[in-house]
Amino acid sequence: MYQHITVPADGQKISVNADLTLTVPDNPIIPFIEGDGTGIDITPVMIKVVDAAVAKAYGGRRKISWMEVFAGEKSTSVYGPDVWLPDETLDAVKDYVVSIKGPLTTPVGGGIRSLNVALRQQLDLYVCLRPVRYFTGVPSPLKQPEKTNMVIFRENSEDIYAGIEYQQGSDGVKKLMDFLVKEMGVTKIRFPETSGLGIKPVSIEGTERLVRKAIQYAIDNDKPSVTIVHKGNIMKYTEGGFRDWAYALAQKEFGAELIDGGPWCKFKNPKTGREIIIKDSIADAFLQQILLRPAEYSVIATLNLNGDYISDALAAQVGGIGIAPGANMSDSVAMFEATHGTAPKYAGKDYVNPGSLILSAEMMLRHMGWVEAADLIIESMQKSIASKRVTYDFARLMEGATQVSCSGFGDVMIENM
Ligand SMILES: NC(=O)C1=CN([C@@H]2O[C@H](COP(=O)(O)OP(=O)(O)OC[C@H]3O[C@@H](n4cnc5c(N)ncnc54)[C@H](OP(=O)(O)O)[C@@H]3O)[C@@H](O)[C@H]2O)C=CC1
Numbered sequence: 414m415y416q417h418i419t420v421p422a423d424g425q426k427i428s429v430n431a432d433l434t435l436t437v438p439d440n441p442i443i444p445f446i447e448g449d450g451t452g453i454d455i456t457p458v459m460i461k462v463v464d465a466a467v468a469k470a471y472g473g474r475r476k477i478s479w480m481e482v483f484a485g486e487k488s489t490s491v492y493g494p495d496v497w498l499p500d501e502t503l504d505a506v507k508d509y510v511v512s513i514k515g516p517l518t519t520p521v522g523g524g525i526r527s528l529n530v531a532l533r534q535q536l537d538l539y540v541c542l543r544p545v546r547y548f549t550g551v552p553s554p555l556k557q558p559e560k561t562n563m564v565i566f567r568e569n570s571e572d573i574y575a576g577i578e579y580q581q582g583s584d585g586v587k588k589l590m591d592f593l594v595k596e597m598g599v600t601k602i603r604f605p606e607t608s609g610l611g612i613k614p615v616s617i618e619g620t621e622r623l624v625r626k627a628i629q630y631a632i633d634n635d636k637p638s639v640t641i642v643h644k645g646n647i648m649k650y651t652e653g654g655f656r657d658w659a660y661a662l663a664q665k666e667f668g669a670e671l672i673d674g675g676p677w678c679k680f681k682n683p684k685t686g687r688e689i690i691i692k693d694s695i696a697d698a699f700l701q702q703i704l705l706r707p708a709e710y711s712v713i714a715t716l717n718l719n720g721d722y723i724s725d726a727l728a729a730q731v732g733g734i735g736i737a738p739g740a741n742m743s744d745s746v747a748m749f750e751a752t753h754g755t756a757p758k759y760a761g762k763d764y765v766n767p768g769s770l771i772l773s774a775e776m777m778l779r780h781m782g783w784v785e786a787a788d789l790i791i792e793s794m795q796k797s798i799a800s801k802r803v804t805y806d807f808a809r810l811m812e813g814a815t816q817v818s819c820s821g822f823g824d825v826m827i828e829n830m
C-alpha cells in the first residue's frame with residue numbers, strides 16, 4: 414500500500430469513535446518522524462524510554478509497534494531530492510490517528526516553507542497545546558519557578574503562518590501593492606518600491622474552535638482562568654477580532670457573564686462549581702507579567718505567532734526548551750512534538766536533553782488513555798532530575814550535577830522507573 418513505509422506486522426490501528434473518543438488496541442501502531450538535526454539523537458531515546466515505561470506499566474500486555482514515516486532531510490534521501498513531505502506520510506499520520514515527531518529544519522529567508530507548519534495545516538491540527546510546568550530541582554532564572562504553571566493553546570492554522578507572503582521585487586508583490594495603493598487607497602506603506610508583503614488571516618471559525626478547546630480544558634482540569642493573549646490594540650481586525658470573538662464565545666457557549674461591565678467575564682465550572690474567569694492581556698504586557706506575576710495565569714489562548722514566542726519564553730522560566738513538550742491536534746488526529754527545533758550545532762553528538770520529546774510522548778500516552786505508563790514517565794523524570802544526573806543544559810546551571818549524554822539521560826530515566 415505504501416511506497417517506503419513499512420507497516421509493522423504485529424500491530425493494529427487506533428480508531429476514532431463517533432463521539433471522537435479513541436479506541437486504542439493493546440498493540441497500537443504509532444507512526445513517528447525521526448526529525449532533522451538532533452532528532453536523530455532524541456527520537457530513539459524517546460522510543461526506548463516509552464517502551465520501558467509501557468513494559469513496566471503493563472507487564473507485556475500492551476506494547477507499541479513503532480512505524481517510521483518520513484519528512485524533512487531523511488525523506489529527501491528516501492523518496493528523492495525534492496520530496497520533503499511525501500503524501501503517504503500525511504496519509505499515514507491521518508490514518509493511524511496518533512503520532513509523534515522530532516523537529517524539522519526550516520531555512521531562514523528563502524528555501525522550503527516550514528514542514529512543521531505544513532503538517533499542521535494540511536492535517537488541520539488547529540490546536541498547538543503546550544503545557545508549561547516546573548519539575549523540582551530544574552535550574553531556572555526565576556526565584557520561584559514553581560509559580561509558573563500554564564497551558565498554552567496556540568492557534569495553529571491561521572495568522573501569518575498561512576505563508577501568504579510576496580517577496581520584494583516579485584511580480585506578486587507588484588500586483589498586490591498596486592491593488593492596495595490604487596484600489597484600496599492605501600497610503601501608509603512607507604517604502605512601497607522596496608517592501609515585501611505578508612497577509613495575516615484570522616477568522617471567527619478559527620478563533621472559536623481554538624478558544625472552545627481552551628475553555629473546555631479549563632473546565633475539565635478545574636483551572637481558574639483562561640487568558641486571551643493578543644495584540645489587538647495595533648492589529649484591530651485580526652488580533653482584536655480574536656479577542657472579541659473569544660469573549661463572545663465564552664458568553665454564547667459557556668454562559669459567561671460580564672464582570673463590572675466587561676470585557677472580563679466569568680462562569681461557574683459545571684463540573685466543580687468553581688469560578689472560571691475569562692480575561693485578556695496585550696501580548697507585550699503579558700510577556701512581562703508572566704515573569705513578574707506568573708501565578709495569575711493558567712490557561713492561555715492565543716494566536717499562532719504570539720503562541721510561538723510565548724512557548725519558548727515560558728519554557729525558559731521553568732528551565733528551558735530542553736524539557737518543553739507539546740501536541741498538535743485536530744478533533745480526531747494528534748501529532749506530538751517538542752517545542753524546540755533541531756538545535757543543529759548539537760546534531761548527532763548524543764548531547765541534548767531528550768526530555769522535551771519524552772514528555773511529549775508522555776502527553777501522547779495520556780491521550781491514548783495509557784495513564785499508568787504516562788505517570789511512570791513523570792515520576793521517573795522527577796526522580797532523574799532530583800538525582801542530578803542530567804544533560805548539559807541543566808548540568809551547566811546546577812550545583813553538584815553529573816552531566817550525562819542524551820542517551821545516558823534516557824538510561825537514567827529507565828533506571829528510575
Ligand atoms: N517544531 C519544530 O520542528 C521546530 C523547528 N525549528 C527549526 O529548528 C531549526 C533550529 O532553530 P533554532 O532557532 O536554533 O532553535 P532550536 O530550538 O533548535 O535551538 C535553540 C537553542 O535551544 C536549546 N535547545 C534546543 N533543543 C534542546 C534540547 N533538546 N536540549 C537542550 N537544549 C536545547 C539550545 O540552547 P543552547 O545553545 O543554549 O545550548 C539551542 O541552541 C530551525 O530550522 C527552525 O526553523 C524550530 C522550532 C520548532
Ligand SMILES: O=C(O)CCC(=O)C(=O)O
Binds near residue numbers: 517518721724754
Ligand atoms: O517550523 C519551524 O521551523 C518553527 C516552528 C516553531 O518554532 C514552533 O512550532 O514553535
Ligand SMILES: [Mg+2]
Binds near residue numbers: 721722724725752
Ligand atoms: Mg517555536
